[in-house]
Amino acid sequence: MNHKIIQVASYHYPNAVPAVPQRLEPPDGLLTDARGRPLRDLRISVTDRCNFRCTYCMPKAVFGKDFVFRPHASLLSFEEITRLASLFVAHGVEKLRLTGGEPLLRKDIERLIAQLSALRTPDGRELDLTLTTNGSLLAKKARSLRDAGLKRLTISLDALDDAVFRQMNDVDYPVASVLHGLEVAQQAGFDAIKLNMVVRRGVNEREILPMARHFKGTPFIVRFIEYMDVGSSNGWNLAEVLPSAEVLRVIDAEMPLERIDANYAGETAERWRYRDGGGEIGVIASVTHAFCSDCSRVRLSTDGKLYTCLFATQGHDLRALLRAGRSDIEIASVLAQLWRMRDDRYSELRASLANTPAKKIEMSYIGG
């Protein structure tokens, strides 16, 4: 494997404190960016720490014992997160995803969930609030998360074979514990549980069929994700990307599939269902089939920087505005200004950007 690991002892990304525009404007829920894309989906990274060291996300060679994570004081507090989330919602955001790092490592995450689940869209609807987790703490926490108001969950599961799973998480974590967490979550009564499998050619591709077979006929939807070139530390290499078309071909040969419509515009996963009624799967083809034209996602890092693309190289420091005592309308006006300027479409341009951008943001910091 051609793994060129770039050493970083901690994150130092360029950030700018956005200027507050002179003309302040109340949000009207109709914001669009420079490419006409609305703002609908906010992903919030609540911690940059994780108890796994998935080789494609936080390789040990970089995120080792000496790695310096964000100090607690630099993290947004739950009140700061909720305040920002409510301003995003006023601008049209309808979906919130808590992520990280491992979000269940953030102390009292249930309190944040309770605060966020009380938010409503301007016309009074509940938000679609969800969380992505590696599942290791679910057996302990599924019930309290559900009680706090979380309705949906995404659990990352890269293999059913224990040896392959341990190789992917690189901390020798057994797959049986995640499967137990999944079972407890199901009993806790979540409305929907999705499973994310990152497929890496030559590492876990043999797990595609066992995963599909195991979850066929269950309420769990497996989404097969192409290995992406996020961050600068995982030594990404195009040869390790197994195109989603191949995943579909392998599954369809044994369990015939047919395409179904997206649930909403801008959905990242392409949906397919088993022709025999055995449920559905999804593929997320972010490398071979870019979906930037519908991308309505924005990301808030652990320490309050706003990123308008997963592959951004610069963040906008919203925490500085919060802690400088800026008013809601001032911050909302900044958000409007930043979104209107947004022109990102990294995945569409990937090939032509071959050796740039210089230093991308790590996924554990920005949120997956």
Ligand code: SAM
């Ligand atoms: N720790 C949680 C987890 O693993 O579910 C949440 C954070 S993780 C960064 C969010 C999602 O990003 C996971 O499903 C993970 O598999 C995915 N991910 C991380 N690095 C990736 C990469 N290089 N390519 C594709 N997906 C990746």
Ligand code: SF4
């Ligand atoms: Fe941790 Fe999730 Fe990244 Fe794996 S994918 S290292 S579980 S943050």
Ligand code: SF4
């Ligand atoms: Fe959205 Fe950026 Fe991903 Fe394109 S590359 S889909 S703009 S996050």
